[in-house]
Every structure is written in structure tokens, then in C-alpha cells.
Amino acid sequence: MNDPRQMAASIVGAIEWQSAVSGYCRCPGESLHTHKSGKKDCRVCVDGVPTIFCFHSSCAPAVADANKRLRQGLSTSWTLTMPDGNVLRAGDVLQSTGTILRREVYLARAAAESRHPGEQLVLETLVAMAGRFKPELFEKFFWPFDQILTDSPLLVADRDPDDQFRTWLRLWPANSTVWIGDIYSTGRPEHATHFRPLSDWQKIGPAMGNYTCGSAFKPGTYSRSNANCDGTRFLVVESDSLKKDEIGAVFAYLNNRLRYNLHAIIDTAGKSLHGWFDCPRNKVMEDRLKAALTVFGCDPKLFTYSQPVRVPGAWRNGKLQRIVWLKD
Numbered sequence: 001m002n003d004p005r006q007m008a009a010s011i012v013g014a015i016e017w018q019s020a021v022s023g024y025c026r027c028p029g030e031s032l033h034t035h036k037s038g039k040k041d042c043r044v045c046v047d048g049v050p051t052i053f054c055f056h057s058s059c060a061p062a063v064a065d066a067n068k069r070l071r072q073g074l075s076t077s078w079t080l081t082m083p084d085g086n087v088l089r090a091g092d093v094l095q096s097t098g099t100i101l102r103r104e105v106y107l108a109r110a111a112a113e114s115r116h117p118g119e120q121l122v123l124e125t126l127v128a129m130a131g132r133f134k135p136e137l138f139e140k141f142f143w144p145f146d147q148i149l150t151d152s153p154l155l156v157a158d159r160d161p162d163d164q165f166r167t168w169l170r171l172w173p174a175n176s177t178v179w180i181g182d183i184y185s186t187g188r189p190e191h192a193t194h195f196r197p198l199s200d201w202q203k204i205g206p207a208m209g210n211y212t213c214g215s216a217f218k219p220g221t222y223s224r225s226n227a228n229c230d231g232t233r234f235l236v237v238e239s240d241s242l243k244k245d246e247i248g249a250v251f252a253y254l255n256n257r258l259r260y261n262l263h264a265i266i267d268t269a270g271k272s273l274h275g276w277f278d279c280p281r282n283k284v285m286e287d288r289l290k291a292a293l294t295v296f297g298c299d300p301k302l303f304t305y306s307q308p309v310r311v312p313g314a315w316r317n318g319k320l321q322r323i324v325w326l327k328d
């Protein structure tokens with residue numbers, strides 16, 4: 001069987017194609033779903049690393065098994081002629097622009113970044129797939145600002161500035177050295193005063209600036225650089241383009257589907273919300289997450305761990321930077 005679409009259909013059943021290489025199908029683990037199944041919950045893609053992807057998490061073992069069969073079935077060389085006449089070969093990726101990313105190109109990228117070619121293909125596939133299921137993600141995981149406030153396990157949004165700040169300090173492991181300051185309170189010995197243990201900040205309060213950082217620092221540091229981070233860190237998810245009613249979908253997807261642990265959501269007193277999550281377990285997971293989050297509209301700078309972010313309890317133009325959702 002040479003048509004990859006027929007091969008995919010022999011594994012997942014009827015496919016409602018949305019493009020030449022990707023369409024909706026019935027989830028191979030539908031009977032395991034603990035929430036209602038929708039028509040657009042599960043998708044199959046035959047390009048790149050052929051993948052069946054479902055928004056539910058309870059079906060994961062069945063989906064993993066079907067993915068194995070799909071990839072075995074499509075491991076032979078196949079070609080598919082696109083509507084524009086271009087020919088897609090096994091292992092090529094059809095990008096959202098409609099252009100084909102050729103194997104030779106991503107192999108060169110892998111070499112340039114000293115990455116395993118297989119992992120490079122996973123990343124390229126992830127980017128293409130994230131673009132395909134982005135509309136469904138924002139629909140299914142829709143979590144507008146008002147709902148975030150209502151859903152918070154702990155009622156925090158109305159706490160006073162001092163309480164906000166102290167509540168936030170409790171997210172950190174004891175003994176962490178945390179930076180608080182303004183953007184430029186870093187780089188010279190006199191800035192050492194902005195890098196303090198939690199016990200100091202508990203006494204001082206949020207008076208030393210509007211910013212902090214998702215990473216803790218080595219004691220004695222006076223410069224907010226990646227090299228001085230001590231390894232204790234949160235992944236702070238933010239976006240310059242997603243509105244307060246939109247980014248909640250990304251937070252919910254990360255927390256509920258990908259199982260990154262959401263600790264808090266912070267209202268920056270500007271246009272955006274920041275989600276504080278556990279950081280990825282390793283560099284491979286981090287690169288994958290970065291690739292997908294960037295497609296969803298999040299700021300790739302969030303993977304610079306010394307990046308300044310808004311600290312709760314400080315005022316910004318008369319508005320309070322505050323925690324609006326807090327894990328129990």
C-alpha cells in the first residue's frame with residue numbers, strides 16, 4: 001500500500017481530511033475518554049513523524065499503541081502528490097505556509113544545532129502539528145479571565161499587596177535566593193542587595209521593584225544572568241499577542257493535558273497574564289515545549305531563565321500586580 005492516507009485509514013478508520021496530510025479521526029482510545037468525545041478531538045497527520053494526536057489524556061496508552069502501528073506501517077518509502085503538484089516524500093513535513101520542508105533541510109538544521117536528526121524531525125513535526133490543532137486548542141481549553149478568577153482553588157485576587165507578595169514567596173522552596181528589582185537592578189556589585197534569601201524578602205516586602213525572575217540564583221550573586229541561576233526555577237508562560245481571555249487556553253492545556261503543574265497565574269496589571277509552571281524535566285522536553293508554545297503565540301523569551309517578570313504585590317501605574325489563580 002503506497003498511499004500514506006490509506007495506510008493511516010486502515011489503522012484509525014475513516015478520516016475527515018482537513019489538508020492533504022492531516023485530518024480528524026475517531027480516537028483509537030475513545031472508550032477510555034473520561035470526558036465527552038468531540039468530533040475534532042483527535043487528529044492524524046502522515047507527514048514528518050506520522051502521528052495520531054488526541055486532546056484527551058485518558059486514552060494515552062491506546063493512542064501510543066496506534067501511533068506505533070502507524071509509524072511501522074508508514075516506515076516504507078512513499079510519496080504523495082500535493083494539489084499544487086509538489087511531491088511530498090516520507091519524512092518531509094508540510095508546513096503551515098504550504099511549502100514542504102525537505103528531509104535534507106532538517107538534517108542540515110540538526111547538524112547545525114548538534115541535535116539528533118530524529119529529534120529534529122520530532123520538533124519540525126510538532127511545529128507543523130501545533131499550527132494545525134491550534135484553533136481546536138483555543139476552543140476546547142478556552143479559559144477566559146473571569147473564569148480563571150472564579151476557578152481559583154484559593155481566593156487570592158482581593159488580598160492586599162503585602163499578602164499577595166507573601167503568598168507568592170511561599171511558591172519558592174525554602175533557602176532560595178530570589179531577585180527583586182527593576183529591569184536594570186543587575187550587573188554591578190551594588191545590585192547584590194536585590195538578590196536575597198526568602199527570609200529577607202519576607203521582612204522587606206515588595207518595595208524593591210516591580211520585577212522578579214522565574215529562577216532562583218546562587219547566593220552572593222549581583223548579576224541576573226543565566227549563568228548565575230541555581231537550577232531552581234519555574235517556567236513562566238507569557239505572551240505579547242494573546243489577550244487575557246485567550247492565554248488561559250494555553251495555561252489549561254499545559255496544566256490539564258500536558259501535566260505541567262500550574263502553581264499560580266499572575267495579572268501583570270497590564271495587558272497580560274503570566275502562568276507559573278513547573279519547568280520542563282530536561283532539555284529535550286524544553287525544546288519541544290518551546291517549539292509548540294511559540295506556535296501558540298507565547299513569547300520564546302520565556303525560555304531564557306533569567307528573564308524578568310512581574311512580581312505580585314507591587315503597583316504598576318496605580319494598578320496592583322496580583323495573583324489571580326492559586327493552586328491549593
Ligand SMILES: [Zn+2]
Nearest residue numbers: 027054056059
Ligand atoms: Zn483520545
